[in-house]
Amino acid sequence: MEEEGVENLSPQETLSAKHKKEAKELQAQIQKLKHSVPKGDKKKKKDVAAQIAILEAELEQKHEKERQELNDTSAKGVDETAEQLENLSTSVTQNASQPKKPSKAQKRKEKKAQQEKEREERIREQDIENLSGVRHLEAQKMKSILGKRKLKIFEIPSDGNCLYCAVEDQLKRKGIESSMQQLRQKASNHMREHRDDFMPFLTKPESGDPFTEDDFDNYCKELESTAAWGGQLEVRALSNVLKHPIEIIQAEGPPMLIGDEYKDDALLLSYHRHVYGLGEHYNSVIPYTESDEEEELS
Structure with a gap:
């Protein structure tokens, strides 16, 4: 009986149960991590608190993305159902009145008119999305936040390597040469050497079970040898390896400073949730130039 109840849940209810x-x-x-902190160890307590904040933020981002995907799928299903009902109604009406079979010229004319109607509808929908969609709103917020600090975005390609390419760009501007692949290798090696600082924060996405030693080794291997996307754990690893704080500016929420124990100027990155269809993305952040300020005022 219990299985039948689960099968009868709506997609929204199923997703909500999964999120809970x-x-x-x-x-x-989180409780396990808190209990792992030795009494009186303030540095470990601070690190664990930061990692907990990262885990909570990433889970919320994952849930928001899944809710958005479900809403998009549901809307598409409603549109398809409405179209099927409209076609069925048209078919019934035509059969009842038994009109004359349209000529080929009439069919071509009707098809052209329908295509034009659909094109205009797509344009209208895109105009609405451009003005009120999440991508546009995020871009506007980010522009405002960066503008107040006289900063702007330096675009990084969205190919899975964006975190490492953004850090590479930041280092290059400081006269430090380190390629994207070298940064991947350094982050992977650091995580292997300090697995106790990273492995507790990784879980299997399909079950939520903690990573085993083999899982963690495979994760590090993918980090260094594939275009696997980098998250907050990789940012922490890069900060530790480079001995540089890394500040991540985001449209939703305050900036996140990782590695504040290091005294050098922070490497500046921007984090975007909606700017690309592939999902989360990092860009490099650089200062305004005089020409940028002149363009802003014109």
Whole structure:
């Protein structure tokens, strides 16, 4: 009986139940991490608190993305159903009145008119999305935040290597040469050498179970040898390896400073949730130039 109840849940209810389960698992993981901090060890306590904040933020971002995908799928299903009903109604009406079979010229004319109608509808929908969509809103917020600090975005390609390419760009501007692949290798090696600082924060996406030693080794291997996207754990690893703080500016929420124990100027990155269809993305952040300020005023 219980399985039947689960099968009868709507997609929204199923997703909500999944999110509740994942949130509960995260809380259990957080409690385990808190209990792992030796009494009086302030540095370890601070590091664990930072990692907990990262885990909570990443889970919320994952849930928001899944909710958006479900909403998009549901809207598409409603549109398809409405179109099917309209076609069925048209077919029934035509059969009842038994009109004359349209000529080929009439069919071509009707097809052209329908294509034009659909094109205009797509343009209208795109105009609405451009003005009120999440990408546009995020871009506007980011521009405002960066503008107040006389900063701007330096675009990085969205190919899975964006974190490392953005850090590479920041280092190059400071006269430090380190390629994207070298940064991947350094981050991977650091995580292997300090696995106790990283492995507790990684779980299997399909089950929520903690990583095993083999899981962690495979994760590090993918980090160094594929275009696997980098998250907050990789940012921490890069900060430790480079001995540089890394500041991540985001449209939703305050900037996140990782590696504040290092005294050099922070490497500046921007984090975007909606700017590309592939999902989350990092760009490099650089100062305004005089020409940028003149263009802003004109």
